[in-house]
Amino acid sequence: MKHVSILVPAGDAVVGSIEGPHKVLSQVNDLLAGAGQPPAFQIELVGLTKHKTFNRGLFTLHAHRTIDEDFRTDLIIIPAPHGDLAEAVALNHDLIAWIAGQHAHGAEVASLCLGAFLLAATGLMDGRQCATHWLGAPQFAAMYPAVHLVAEQVITDEQGLYSSGGAYSYLNLVLYLVEKFVSRDMAVCCAKVFQIDIGRRSQSPFVIFRGQKDHDDEPIKKAQEFIEQHFAEKLSVDELAAQSCLSRRNFERRFKKATSNSVAEYVQRVKIEAAKMSLETSRENVSEVMYSVGYSDTKAFRTLFKRITGVSPLAYRERYSRKSLPLAA
Template sequence: MKNVSILILETAVIEAIADPHYIFKAVNQFLQFSGKEPLFNVQLVGLTKEVKLEGSLYTVHTEKLLHEVDKTDLIFIPALSGDMDMALHLNQAYIPWIVSQHQRGAEVASLCIGAFLLASTGLLDGKRCSTHWNSANDFRNRFPEVDLVDGSIITEENGIYSSGGANSYWSLLLYLVEKYTDRDTAILASKYFAVDIDRDSQAAFMMFEGQKNHDDAEVLKAQLFIEQHYQDKITIADLADSVAVGRRSFERRFKSATNNTVIEYIQRVKIEAAKRNFESSQRNISEVMFSVGYTDTKAFRTVFKKITGLTPIEYRNKYNKQEVGSQLP
């Protein structure tokens, strides 16, 4: 029997508590239906007997207090909500317990921006991690020693797991079901819960808004120029000259401030503009390509798929509700 401890954190997202509880309880039933013994002892664990969430809209009753759990096998850290500084402060008491249990062999899984509490334990230092794409900049600023993987649905390293944004955590739940049981049970769970199995990227859902939470005025000026002139041909040399900074120094400062090279930033701004076109217009692929400053079809396709995980036509067919005519594939 595997002990699964779902932490009832202050300011936790209720779904990120209920869903892992639901799926592992359901897997126990699947196993019983097939003549096997249930595998998971699933418990809601907290600091108090009850925790009020989402402005007291929900009250979650814990089954075990933290100090009553001597040893567990798998810990779930649910997604947090609201002000992150406050959320981390309210849940500090969990940190030594998580570290102690991991040292005793427990695996730890964070769901969505539960990664912020996981990173606060120090267990992620020097390791890879996923979180919601919209929180990536904040995460990097708080935890520079953690290797945040952009766009990843799941990361795993030495018994520590993390998942990407929002419903991406279902992919991690299925992954852990397969790890602890078998492939057939994971497929059954994916069908039962109507969740795609083996999805590995949240890139198609990411909206690029630029990383401007820094104090480098020259880099910020260059970013604004790129975003206002994405339809033009923009060179690194021209950008460096426009802010009166040497090219090598400009490239170094730009990367340090934004976590992107200049070329990566230009590409991401152009592709974000292309995505908006595909979502809201009936332009064909070539028209959109030219409108964001690309003239080479192959180059546009390659960069678009690298950033979004989809080809241009796949993206348009997925996110544009209007009828799609014959397009360049």
């Protein structure tokens, strides 16, 4: 039986990312008991204190153990902190050290959503792939440059160090762990019980591109704003550099440093974000949307759209159109 420690962190946290894995893993034990088999997991909440309130006192969690107790665990699950992420890391200094110590004794570690910030703070993810919520990706990249951030992925597995995408996609990682430690059949059964799309591996369709402007390079910031206002036009790097009174080479270097995107990538992301909005809100066909954001090659547009979002333009519209469809009679 695998001992699982679901952490109860200091500061505020997303309570669902504590209760959720506890519920799924408990369901596994219940299903096994119904089949006359022993439980797969011993599940405990582990915190800095025995009692912790969240969401301004609305929820209170009672930990089974504190990190001051002398015990070993097999799997640590780090929930998502809520609020100021740098502050969350500072508040959980002792918990982060405990995670690293348990890993040194053989424990595996899984972060859920923004829990990646606490996992990365251990140093264990340096040089490894890590996922997190796409909203936190820019700050994560700035705080942990040694970690290989894969913001589009839902699950990463780095030899016993796991991470997941944002919000409720953490349940995909929990199912992945069920499959790994129990069986594929059990993971599929849990997916049906909780109605989770077990096959999802990308969070790209959910990403809303917001150009990184949290920097002090004013000429680059103005170039970003120009791109966002004139995305339907044909934009050249030379013209953008000239507007910024910079050489092309210097402009491209500073743009990449400030935004984490090349100029071409940034223009593409802005165009595709505009196309996504049109597909969500308008009745224009795909070709009309394509022309409205400045593309004329249908194949190139569809290829780029799918590379960035993970789905075709038509599939995106079918999934996210804000024009509600009547239920079938």
